[in-house]
Amino acid sequence: MIDLVPTTSWYLVLAAFLFVVGMVGVMVRRNPLVMFMCIELMLNAVNLSFVAIGKQLGSIDGQSIVFFVMVVAAAEVVVGLGIIVSIMRRRNDVNADDLVGLKG
Amino acid sequence: MELFVFVVAAAMSVVGALGVVLRRNPVHAALSLVLTLFGVAVLFVAQHAEFLAAVQVIVYAGAIVVLFLFVIMLLGVDRAENLRTEPLASQRVVAGVTGLGMLVLLTLAALSGDDEVLSRGEGIASAVAESDANVNVRQLATSIFSDHVVAFEATSVLLVVAVVGTVMLARRRKTSSEVAQ
Numbered sequence: 001m002i003d004l005v006p007t008t009s010w011y012l013v014l015a016a017f018l019f020v021v022g023m024v025g026v027m028v029r030r031n032p033l034v035m036f037m038c039i040e041l042m043l044n045a046v047n048l049s050f051v052a053i054g055k056q057l058g059s060i061d062g063q064s065i066v067f068f069v070m071v072v073a074a075a076e077v078v079v080g081l082g083i084i085v086s087i088m089r090r091r092n093d094v095n096a097d098d099l100v101g102l103k104g
Numbered sequence: 105m106e107l108f109v110f111v112v113a114a115a116m117s118v119v120g121a122l123g124v125v126l127r128r129n130p131v132h133a134a135l136s137l138v139l140t141l142f143g144v145a146v147l148f149v150a151q152h153a154e155f156l157a158a159v160q161v162i163v164y165a166g167a168i169v170v171l172f173l174f175v176i177m178l179l180g181v182d183r184a185e186n187l188r189t190e191p192l193a194s195q196r197v198v199a200g201v202t203g204l205g206m207l208v209l210l211t212l213a214a215l216s217g218d219d220e221v222l223s224r225g226e227g228i229a230s231a232v233a234e235s236d237a238n239v240n241v242r243q244l245a246t247s248i249f250s251d252h253v254v255a256f257e258a259t260s261v262l263l264v265v266a267v268v269g270t271v272m273l274a275r276r277r278k279t280s281s282e283v284a285q
């Protein structure tokens with residue numbers, strides 16, 4: 001059996017794929033909640049690449065950055081969902097196109 | 105063994121990521137997101153980032169996805185969305201082309217940088233081999249609480265601002281008649 005060990009590039013390619021899937025999701029989906037999930041997907045892809053590169057370079061800083069990204073992601077989700085809730089209370093349908101009504 | 109772990113975790117992540125985008129029901133999309141988050145957590149463990157894997161499961165899968173599900177239920181939008189209709193006809197094509205181009209470019213960049221990156225050392229992995237189980241947590245704590253302590257304090261301010269702001273946003277304002285009572 002061939003002794004294949006996943007290298008950093010494998011992780012980077014996987015992270016690239018996850019990031020692209022999230023990016024396409026943000027562009028294609030209309031539900032703001034699902035768009036938020038796709039943003040989380042992109043953040044996770046970047047976290048994965050940070051950890052992979054940090055391990056490769058022998059530096060713990062990659063993992064420190066991921067820690068801060070997670071904190072910011074949590075804060076972002078809280079604020080974003082608060083905004084979505086307060087908007088959707090006024091209108092019952094959840095669709096990003098409806099937000100055109102916010103235009104002055 | 106490492107290869108097996110990578111393949112299984114990567115498959116979990118990819119299937120979950122595709123599920124988030126392709127599932128019509130937002131609840132199913134949120135559950136697919138959990139699958140992806142667990143896959144990424146396994147990949148963190150595979151790269152000796154045990155603390156981050158634990159945080160990933162607790163914060164992401166435990167708190168953020170539950171928050172998503174809570175809002176989905178609260179708003180009552182857990183019915184299936186029709187993905188066939190698309191108001192902007194060309195948007196899917198543009199999104200597909202952009203995504204494909206991005207994927208090709210990122211993959212090429214990752215693969216072409218392989219040799220340069222691989223020439224560096226592997227400090228974390230060798231530290232793990234020093235038979236100390238808590239070395240990852242210790243290294244991370246030293247980094248966060250010494251080198252990045254200002255950023256750490258800033259995140260605490262950020263969290264407080266986020267919590268207060270969300271309470272202000274989501275609070276139901278009293279109408280004038282309620283205030284009069």
